[in-house]
Amino acid sequence: MTNAGAAEQTSEPTWTIEQLRDHLQAAVDLEFWTIPFYMSAMYSIKDAGTAAYQAILSVVNQEMLHVQLAANLANAYGLSPRFAQPVYYGQHIPHLDFDLDHPDPRATFSPYSAEIGPYDQERLNTFCLIEYPMWIGTETPRGNPDVATYGSIGEFYSAVAVGAAQLKDHIRPINQVNHFARFYNHFKGMTITEAGAAGFPQVANIVTAICDQGEGRSDQGVSWTQHSVPKAYQNTADDTDPNWSHFQKFMTLWNADTYPETYEAVTSPAAGSAGHKAQLILEANFDAFLDGLDAMFSGGDPKAFMTQMFALGGNILNCWKNGAVPRFGLPIGAGVGLAAAAGRRQYPPQDRIARGLPPIRTAPRKAVVSA
Amino acid sequence: MTSSVFRIHPAIGFARVGDSEEYYLAPETMAGMPVPGKPGLTGGLPVKPGTEDEPITASDLRDADGRLKRQAARFRVFAYPADGAAAYPAGGGTEVKLGDRVGDKTVVDIIWTVHVANKKGNAYVLDVPGYDGSIIERYADGRTPPLRNVQSEVGQTSLTVQVPNVNDPERVKAWTTDPGPRAVGRDLRKAAFDAATEARAGTTALPGYTKLFPAGDPNTVYAPRGAIDTLGHIETDDQGRLIVLGGYGRACSVNGYQVLGSDVDNDGWFDDTSDGPVTATLVLQGADGALVHVDAGQAWVVTADPAYAPQILNTVSLWDELYDTFVRSFDLQPELYTRQDGYKRDYAPSFPDHVEPVFKAASLQEWTTNLPGMARQAHRMVGEISAKDDPARTIMAGLAFVRDPNLPTQSNLGAPLMPLGLGDSGKAFLSPTYTQYFFLEQWDKGRFEAEPSRPLGAGERLDRAALSACLGGRFSPGIDLTFTVRQPDVYQMDWWEVGPFRIAARPLSYSRAVPGQPFLTGGYVPLNSGHDTVEPGDMTKFMSVPWHTDYNSCATHPTSPSVRNITTLYWSWPAQRPVHVRVAAEVQPDGELGPYRYSVRGTGTGDPDPANQGRYQDRGQIIPNWSSIGVVLQGSAIDTVPGKAMPPNAFLEAESRLDGLPDPAVEPWPMNELEPTV
Secondary structure (H helix, E strand, O other): OEEHHHHOOOOOOOOOHHHHHHHHHHHHHHHHHHHHHHHHHHHHEOOOOOHHHHHHHHHHHHHHHHHHHHHHHHHHOOEEOOOOOOOOEOOEOOOEOHHHEEOOHHHOOOOOOOOOOOOOHHHHHHHHHHOOOOEEOOOOOOOOOOOOOEOOHHHHHHHHHHHHHHOHHHOOOOOOOOOOHHHOOOOOOOOOOOOHHHHHHHHHHHHHHHHHHHOOOEEOOOOHHHOOOOHHHOOOOOOOOOOOOHHHHHHHHHHHOOOOOEOOOEOOOOOOOHHHHHHHHHHHHHHHHHHHHHHHOOOOOOOOHHHHHHHHHHHHHHHHHOOEOOOOOOOOOOOHHHHHHOOOOEOOOHHHHHHOOOOOOOEOOOOEEOO | OOOEEEEEEOOEEEEEOOOOOOEEEOOOOOOOOEEOOEEEEEOOOOEOOOOOOOEOOHHHOEOOOOOEOEEEEEEEEEEEEOOOOOOOOOOOOEEEOOOOEEOOEEEEEEEEEEEOEEOHHHOEOOOOOOOOOOOHHHHHHHOOOOEOOOOOEEOOEEOOOOOOOOOOHHHHHHHOEEOOEEEEOOOOOEEEEEOOOOEEEOOEEEOOOOOEOOOOOOOOEEOOOOOOOEEEEEEEOOOOOEEEEOOOOOEEEEOOOOOOOOOOEOOOEEEOOEEEEEEEEEEEEOOOOOEEEEEEEEEEEEEEOOOOOOOOOOOOEHHHHHHHHHHHHOOOOOOOEEOOOEEOOOOOOEHHHHHHHHHHHHHHHHHOOOOOHHHHHHHHHHHOOOOOOOHHHOOOHHHOOEOOOOOHHHHHOOOOOEOOEEOOOOOOEOOOOHHHHHHHHHHHOOOOEOOOOOOOOHHHHHHHHHHHOOEOOOOOOOOOOOHHHHOHHHEOOOHHHHOOOOEOEOOOOHHHOOOOOOOOOOOOOOOOOOOOOEOOOOOOOOOOEOHHHHHHHOOEEOOOOOOOOOOEOEEOOOOOOOOEEEEHHHOOOOOOOOOEEEOOOOOOOOOOOHHHOOOOOOHHHHHHHHHHOOEEEEHHHOOOOOOOOOOOOOEEEEOOOOOOOOOOOOOOOOOEOOOOOO
């Protein structure tokens, strides 16, 4: 709920543009991390007509928007974000450390798992943890450019907002992507079109939208059930609960505590099996998809991108149908050297995970910084 | 006498209205699919009259006065080995033409008899206020919806009745257009379905037949484009084939102009669409000169709306509907499905016959709908899937985006499930048929044939081409035929004898016709009247009256039943009723396409609410304007835009006569209806 570290701060630290870009890259990483995680759980559900499937679908759709918005922010501050292979390991959620949140939401949302898996109690608890709101109270968290993890996404973006405000003169309207405007009739400003200080209201608007749609940032003492996504940020095309935040959608499922039938699957199907083949196809397409994302958010127009993106859904579903848990990269045991040898981007380095360090750096990453 | 059996193909043929005396022939290739032997040509183009298979171009759409030509249905007789036509597909089959040898005899005549009628005025309403369920359910348990025209008057005779009897002869006479049967052959090459032409069945003249043209007198009806004094005509070509022409697209109301208050049920109104049986008798002459008459079977002809996008294949076509019905109700292919065991999971569908059409149809939707850019790209990738591709590596992997008809909840789920179109009556969204979905499932598992092991015969291909050019899936009510095509009782059950997809006609004993009395009755009622009760007019009577208002209204709608909190609009029948088109005349010199426009546009079509756009706001305005709407054709077939080279594989609107172009251009989906103001 509150960031214990932030409460100890007495003045607003000064951000460098490199620190802000690191945070914006991390924002893209975090938003992107959720998509395979949520999608995998969604496609594990056999009946698309269930409430759980539809709620997750609506959140996945919006997370795609958030990736676009976060990438637009990054590009506005001169960083073309890179898309590394996300890692789904143990209970590790990139850039979120619930030790920093008081009270610790894990007391409510346990057990939980950050590993790819079917829609179940562990996954749903993780969904809720990811989207857990930041209550805005008397102690407004202050952005600390040296901090790489936060107690909630809300705190993370609050920090980003501090740095973004300090460095608004760096804003440039470059490499802006806009695929979702038709799905949000009232959402004005999904892209940054103004340079310098004039662009900052657009930056702030995007940060607010991500938080309002996602965790449903709420004033202190206001229940999440009373939070409503402002009309300006509501989906107008295909969301039956457009005024609900991600957290509210997940909490509704959590309170219902019912779990629809899912596919049975194993993490490591036998080599040569249909499930193994499905995993390999998913991995290959996902790898190509990452390249497409890199290209799209650095001003390119990757021709096969849409095909790759739409095929991912089928690739994930095929894993489940063939008894395999979807896999998006090398097994967690594979080292960075093996990843490099395979030409894949491995994120984060194993040693950082093993030490419990925040995985803000990916390796190897070739982020493009524009002047 | 002969070791052959004879069948007429297509089993159901489709003529289409036009306001010209001239015509072209119905397509004989399958819409949306490659045409064997003609690289670059997409099937579904109509055929130039007098030719075997020469496709029309845009300059063939209208006559010298700019009138829209009618589409004629061409029927042929095929011979099959007597012991070789009991399975489906039968394959093979040889067309029988004048002068051909059949066994030891020569075909000296083919006598065709056709009897069409229009019974829409004496049918049941489609739209019951407050009811958004399935239409067919209203016929269950001996019930029927209310009848049309229970309060209206014709001429001086009040037909106001408390409990209308659909078979009341006075009611039948008042609301049925029935010219009676006509016959043509070697000696009488042409016969009109009008009041002046003598009724005739085969070689028998029927001078006492009671012809009914209740909207045929221009002095007593409101007839803005002429009274309905004919339902078209039939003729034969030099080879003895039958050509059936329908009406002129006229709509009339009795007792002066009556407001068109409904999209589908307008009391007092008539149109000149029709349907009815087609029969043929072969006249064979032996070496001794003796003549033998051989029954060549029965088909059915329907006259429907014009084809405004003949090459754009519906994702669920009328073919898919009939095929699905025959597979699941008549054990058409026991190796695929039996009523006892259901679908056979070891069956391998044919990629080009069973799977590819779905993919091609999906890819073609961009030419009659304004999909967002990313969806358009995805749809194109679907259309490029070939039999060589590993399904798991395609964009259709896992069928993640295909609505499963076996899961009822999915009929209320929109994107990303496809098709992204409005559903059948009682369903928010469209689903493939059960058989289509089964084929896709088998393909997804890698169980399919790259080529069909049992290809269709030439006549069977005509059956399929005719039905593939028509709308399926969303029968609310539809364009060509409607929900009754899913009822097994409209078909001849012994398909292995007569051929599949044959309508179960009521035997028409014209010798029993009584002068002054209507020959036809109220006719077929689904779930009520049983087998072999389908009369002329019974297949189209469940459609909109007049058809124009339904066509006009069915651009985009919110779903029905509605989906909570969703105001998004979806297309009704975009492949059959284009909504958004790209105009050939707006192609840039470099080949760049212009913006999307509404197909129905110009004066009288504007409205601030997207839910009402792309149609005439006053339903009455479609009556004089329907024939001015343009037709979407493959670029290579558009020869009416001087000085511009058309992209050969784009499908563009040509020959629109509607005034002006709207500004601004149509925005891509998703579009929303305006939120209700409180």
